[in-house]
Amino acid sequence: MASTDDLSIDKPDDLPVLSALSPSRHRGAHPPIDDYAFLSDCETNCLVASNGAVEWMCVPRPDSPSIFGAMLDRSAGHFRIGPYGVNVPAARRYLPGGMILETTWQTETGWLIVRDALVLGPWHNNDQRSKTYRRTPMDWDAEHVLLRTVKCVNGTAELEMSCQPSFDYHRDTARWEYTGKVYEEATAVRTIDPSGGPSLVLTTDLRLGLEGREARARTRMKEGDQIFVALTWSDLPAPRTFEEAAQKMWATIECWRQWITLGNFPDHPWRNYLQRSALTLKGLTYAPTGALMAAATTSLPETPGGERNWDYRYSWVRDSSFALWGLYTLGLDREADDFFCFLNDATTGAHGEPVELQVLYGIGGERDIVESELEYLKGYDGAQPVRIGNAAFNQDQHDIWGTMLDTVYLYVKSRQQVPETLWPLLERQVNAAIKHWREPDRGIWEVRGETQHFTSSKVMCWVALDRGAKLAEMHGQFQRATEWYAIAEEIRDDVLANGVTSEGVFTQTYGGNTLDASLLLVVLTRFLPPDDHRVRATVLAIADRLTDNGLVLRYRTETTDDGLSGEEGTFTICSFWLVSALVEIGELQRARHLCERLLGFASPLRLYAEEIDPRSGRHLGNYPQAFTHLALINAVTHVIRAEERREAGQFQPAHSPPIGPV
Structure with a gap:
């Protein structure tokens, strides 16, 4: 019979005995x-x-x-x-x-x-089928x-x-x-x-x-x-x-x-970070439906004592799709199968009719995620309000079609076949991108200010058309592929005409001058090749001008109307995106240095919240954060593979095959 491991521990002479503290039932200040x-x-x-x-x-x-x-x-x-x-x-x-x-x-x-x-x-459900478990049961x-x-x-x-x-x-x-x-x-x-x-x-x-x-x-x-x-x-x-x-x-x-053990993890000093991130992503899945939560918590503040407190216990199409990039990279694709089934359920009505894709869902597929405030709760470290639900569920965010189609393309390209049941869903998402790409939205960061023409949203609409065309080719829809490639080129021309400064740097919004870390997706999604001068200019501009103590902000709150007050910490996913982007443009040494620094900010158990205070190292925001852990997987894998190629005399990042999320 198995039992807990026997551990024989001798009290070290040089280890100080902990002094007795107040009885544990006396609740004190919040832990970090x-x-x-x-x-x-x-x-x-x-x-x-x-x-x-x-x-x-x-x-x-x-x-x-x-x-x-x-x-x-x-x-x-x-x-x-x-x-x-x-x-x-x-x-x-x-x-x-x-x-x-x-x-x-x-x-x-x-x-x-x-x-x-x-x-x-x-x-254990051998006598009666579960009424809520809709995915293929595991062992x-x-x-x-x-x-x-x-x-x-x-x-x-x-x-x-x-x-x-x-x-x-x-x-x-x-x-x-x-x-x-x-x-x-x-x-x-x-x-x-x-x-x-x-x-x-x-x-x-x-x-x-x-x-x-x-x-x-x-x-x-x-x-x-x-x-x-x-x-x-x-x-x-x-x-x-x-x-x-x-x-x-x-x-x-x-x-x-x-x-x-189903995953493929490199024999590398960073292996444990990859494994812990994979386990965290798996732990954030909801097995009965295949949904993947953005985080396990609600209302952990992005600003200490501030109002940027949100409920992340739901499944964002964008976050979940990005998370699957990381799992694919490690060879863990069963979760992808389940998530696609979840999306298909969420976009199909009770009688089989198509239902429009929305930004986020409840983990059971619920569509109405009404937001409310629990005013009687004091909040973490006094940060109020405490929110449950999330009003972003009915926002216009035009990047969701591209992130979903990019993930589907990654899923099927090794199989060279689009599942018949998936094609109607994919076609609907491409058509939605065609219909709405010229319109303003609230962007990847879900701003609560006015809608704007966010450049990264246009880039992701291009991704929707580009990946849709590739999927159409796999599905034998060659005429449709030709049409979609043409629209993708139209979108790219529009972005290059309106979303780039005279210095060749991509901007947060059309006609503006503000930097935004989401523009790192220009290279990570292959909107432009890594050797394009505008890619290099944008990556280096973000690295040099959109950082605080070397860590990346998603944008400068003082120059962005996001509808909220107060500052915020650096977004850890953006810093990991920068690692991957630096590898792509050939700045491998700089990428490795930043990656090592980011890994050093992990919690003692190798977990990450959404943000990091660049001066204190304090974690901010909901926790653990799927978005952050998926970006870690991709960044670490970028660096490891690039170093392997360099050691083999093959490192040509600007022309090499795509790595990770493409």
Whole structure:
């Protein structure tokens, strides 16, 4: 029988003993965003602070109302397990190849090891088909269990467990009731709306005490002692003993390792960054539908204490498509299959009629993502408002057709065949780009100011026509391909006439002079070849003039009407885009230096938020961010492949075959 790994740890003489701090149940200031660990079972996810507290979790779906929300308000619920009076661990890591968090604790008298996971196991829906699972089932499936195991590996230590849920974004309080024979099980029910969502069942080999909305336990562990705590929210059985818990933990490790071995990862010092990014992207997928979320959180601020706080727990067509670039690069294409099926579902009505593509969807395919503000929540570090929903769902953003068609082209070009069921969807997107490319929109950055003629939106409309024409050729629609190539050339001529300065630098909007990092897509999408003088001028202008302490801003807020106040940090995806663009124009040494610097900004667990404060290194915005991790994969792969070609005497970036997202 599998069990947790035995770890023999001797207390080092030169390691200072951690002083006893305030009891952990006293909630203090927010931890840094990059302090959180991310756990997922591809149906639910959560964030765990370094003090051992789950501070963000929504069930049954990642976009459901929160049950633990201390990340956004210190009184909005948490679930902590760790040594009593100690809040700073000795070490934290993911077990290699998966999403099992291991935290090592040192107290004055002993050492503890805590492992956390959202449990995966063999596919379990064998008696009844799921009503919501629409994608091809994998061999393993979510068991809807948050499992936490503890082992005392040296000396003795006082262990404390505190589970204090707060339902519906802290709008409905929890009431605990014993539901086991003695003290081993309790159920948290909703006080205001008992039918408003699933109840929570806490199962453990500790002795639970119930104190209002909190379930607590405390015990002294000695060397060799092992305990488990399992939180469940479905009818699937929780483990009843530590042996069962250890078996489920081991099965979860095996599930993740089976998945990661499907990828192609280079034997390189940056390999671990690629693997962690791939695992993060997989963890942000919603397996029942194939959707991929932009991030796991809502309203983590882009500006400390500011109003740039958005809900990213939805599936953006653009973000998801870009994310698949990264997975393709690593040979992980099953997620692409599922995402295309998700898009097909989202753009097909109940009776098979075509439905217009929109900017973003709920992870179940929902179209109306109404935005509202939760004014009673204090917000992360005081940043308000806290928003749920996202009003961008009905914006006009003309880049979405190009990003989707570019991803489809990447998907099918190695197969040289367009799936028959996919062709009507592709044709509709090309026709939409033809119809709207001359119109203003809100651009890739979803500005809330006035619509404008954003150059990058026009470039992506060109991508829609260019990739559509290539796909038409594969599908045997040669006349259609000829027509679409001609329109693509018309769009390119228009962009070059209106979106480029006299110095040959692409501008944010037609007729303007403002730089925008999205113009790095000019080279990454092959709108122009890398050796074109306008490409080089634009890449170097962004590198030299649109950076803060070497990191890339998406634009200067003081010269861009985005409808919001305040500044923001540097956009990490844009910095990784710059790495790829520098490789393309032959600036390999500069690209490597920037890439190394960006990797150095990763969280201790190699995760990234949306932005980085270039002076403090502080992570800003929602977390972990799919957009950032996909750009990391492409940038790192660009540098590695270019260096391999250089060492082989073949490095000619301006003329070499496309690398990554083309």
